[in-house]
Amino acid sequence: MIPVCRLDDLPAGESVRTDTVPPIAVFNADGELYAVDDTCTHQDASLSEGWLEGCLVECPLHAASFDLRTGQPTCLPARRAVRTHRVTVEDGVVHVHVAAEEGTAA
Amino acid sequence: MRNMGPMGSMRTVTVVGASLAGLYAARELRARGFDGRLVVVGDEPHRPYDRPPLSKDFLTGRSDEDRLALGDPEENAGLDAEWLLGVRARGLDARGRRVLLDDGRAVSCDGVVVATGASARRLPGPGRGPAGVHTLRTLDDARALRAELTAGPRRVVVVGGGFIGAETASSCAVLGHDVTVVEAARLPLIPQLGPEMAALCAALHRRGGVGLITGTGVAALRGTAAVTGVELTDGRLLPADVVIVGIGATPDTGWLTGSALALADGVLCDDGCVTALPQVVAVGDVARVGGTRAEHWTSATEQPRVAVHNLLAGHTARTVRPLPYFWSDQYGARIQFAGRRLDTDTVRIAEGATAGGAPDEGGFLALYEREGRTTAVLSVDRPRSFTRVRRELARAATVQDGTANAKEPALPREGEPAVP
Numbered sequence: 001m002i003p004v005c006r007l008d009d010l011p012a013g014e015s016v017r018t019d020t021v022p023p024i025a026v027f028n029a030d031g032e033l034y035a036v037d038d039t040c041t042h043q044d045a046s047l048s049e050g051w052l053e054g055c056l057v058e059c060p061l062h063a064a065s066f067d068l069r070t071g072q073p074t075c076l077p078a079r080r081a082v083r084t085h086r087v088t089v090e091d092g093v094v095h096v097h098v099a100a101e102e103g104t105a106a
Numbered sequence: 107m108r109n110m111g112p113m114g115s116m117r118t119v120t121v122v123g124a125s126l127a128g129l130y131a132a133r134e135l136r137a138r139g140f141d142g143r144l145v146v147v148g149d150e151p152h153r154p155y156d157r158p159p160l161s162k163d164f165l166t167g168r169s170d171e172d173r174l175a176l177g178d179p180e181e182n183a184g185l186d187a188e189w190l191l192g193v194r195a196r197g198l199d200a201r202g203r204r205v206l207l208d209d210g211r212a213v214s215c216d217g218v219v220v221a222t223g224a225s226a227r228r229l230p231g232p233g234r235g236p237a238g239v240h241t242l243r244t245l246d247d248a249r250a251l252r253a254e255l256t257a258g259p260r261r262v263v264v265v266g267g268g269f270i271g272a273e274t275a276s277s278c279a280v281l282g283h284d285v286t287v288v289e290a291a292r293l294p295l296i297p298q299l300g301p302e303m304a305a306l307c308a309a310l311h312r313r314g315g316v317g318l319i320t321g322t323g324v325a326a327l328r329g330t331a332a333v334t335g336v337e338l339t340d341g342r343l344l345p346a347d348v349v350i351v352g353i354g355a356t357p358d359t360g361w362l363t364g365s366a367l368a369l370a371d372g373v374l375c376d377d378g379c380v381t382a383l384p385q386v387v388a389v390g391d392v393a394r395v396g397g398t399r400a401e402h403w404t405s406a407t408e409q410p411r412v413a414v415h416n417l418l419a420g421h422t423a424r425t426v427r428p429l430p431y432f433w434s435d436q437y438g439a440r441i442q443f444a445g446r447r448l449d450t451d452t453v454r455i456a457e458g459a460t461a462g463g464a465p466d467e468g469g470f471l472a473l474y475e476r477e478g479r480t481t482a483v484l485s486v487d488r489p490r491s492f493t494r495v496r497r498e499l500a501r502a503a504t505v506q507d508g509t510a511n512a513k514e515p516a517l518p519r520e521g522e523p524a525v526p
Contacts, residue, residue, distance in 0.1 A: 043156075046489070061433060076130075076133075077407065
């Protein structure tokens with residue numbers, strides 16, 4: 001479990017990237033928190049710098065789009081999913097529970 | 107519209123060019139329900155791969171060939187295409203119904219997608235020049251260059267300061283080589299970025315410890331068996347063990363000479379990627395669509411949707427005018443540009459700052475403007491702000507095209523609302 005930031009510092013529409021290896025992007029999508037691996041599965045670009053619309057994030061480099069709920073790509077050029085990670089808020093602090101294995105976590 | 111075209115009469119479609127654009131066209135054909143014979147001809151022995159990493163992570167060894175593949179076995183099976191690889195197309199018959207191959211074979215077809223791309227331009231002179239002289243366009247080019255760059259420190263001269271030249275120089279510097287870039291113009295990238303922004307981007311070479319010599323061309327290469335130096339038109343001689351020529355690309359249209367297609371620095375197409383023959387469309391670097399030929403990754407991925415739609419419809423039912431977009435990774439900086447700028451547009455830094463004529467650590471966002479309207483955007487390491495402006499520009503362009511288009515509206519991008 002990794003503390004990320006205070007919830008107050010992650011308002012709706014914003015995102016933050018952890019310094020972990022690999023880095024993880026945490027999004028506040030209209031009040032719902034999601035965490036996925038930060039690096040686009042197509043090429044080296046940071047999804048935390050992407051365009052957030054609903055629970056989709058669009059990669060800033062080639063406009064691959066991922067569903068934050070499942071990690072699945074919704075269009076080309078990405079073909080592989082990003083891992084998703086569980087997010088909790090404890091005492092006003094956002095935490096990420098890093099998925100142990102490849103694939104998606106609840 | 108979908109069932110009104112001659113799709114039923116299309117039994118065989120040949121895609122010439124196992125490229126990014128060729129693969130996207132093949133995917134689009136299947137996605138639109140084309141269930142006939144699909145033949146893909148490629149002059150390289152490889153399945154389609156992504157070229158942008160060749161000058162970057164592939165060259166530095168940060169990523170390998172498996173990361174370049176554009177499809178996977180599952181998709182390849184689903185496409186159900188016949189891949190004729192390592193064979194060059196050498197002609198298209200007058201009616202556009204037969205693609206002639208170098209090995210003597212011919213593919214009879216009802217539709218053709220021309221996606222042969224472009225080839226790296228070489229310095230004038232016989233053959234490929236002495237050993238140690240490279241271009242960087244194909245996987246085989248990149249393999250050869252990478253092998254040479256991992257054999258110990260080299261003196262590298264890069265001819266041409268455009269994106270390929272700059273990215274390659276940056277990768278060579280990362281690998282510890284002594285690198286000099288030679289650019290014939292006053293500055294690299296002036297046609298793309300305008301002089302002010304070109305100057306800022308040129309300063310990145312300095313950041314990477316790479317020498318930049320501008321305003322002088324190459325007079326000759328020195329060396330007989332292997333290259334030993336580059337002689338400049340101003341008389342200077344740069345010693346070199348490796349010379350990389352990045353002076354642009356020419357569209358691969360030679361095989362179409364004598365066909366019914368109109369050729370002029372590319373295959374001439376209307377706004378819907380349709381050539382002089384309605385059952386032949388062209389996409390990607392080889393296509394001059396509505397007067398413009400763009401060697402952009404995004405053009406190669408966006409044109410096939412419209413091209414294939416029109417091919418199956420049998421006429422130009424849709425048009426495409428994607429907002430030009432390109433990016434470049436060099437010296438640890440990410441440059442992104444989108445829009446259509448004119449030399450008369452003004453440009454201003456809207457976010458971030460510059461210091462000493464170079465981008466600041468935090469990067470910057472620059473807006474090109476005409477009569478109070480934003481026409482294009484450039485950013486260095488500001489991907490989020492860049493995306494916001496790029497989307498605004500794309501939306502404005504879609505609205506414009508939609509009203510100007512008397513046929514069906516321009517295709518919206520995925521996830522964007524269609525224009526009513």
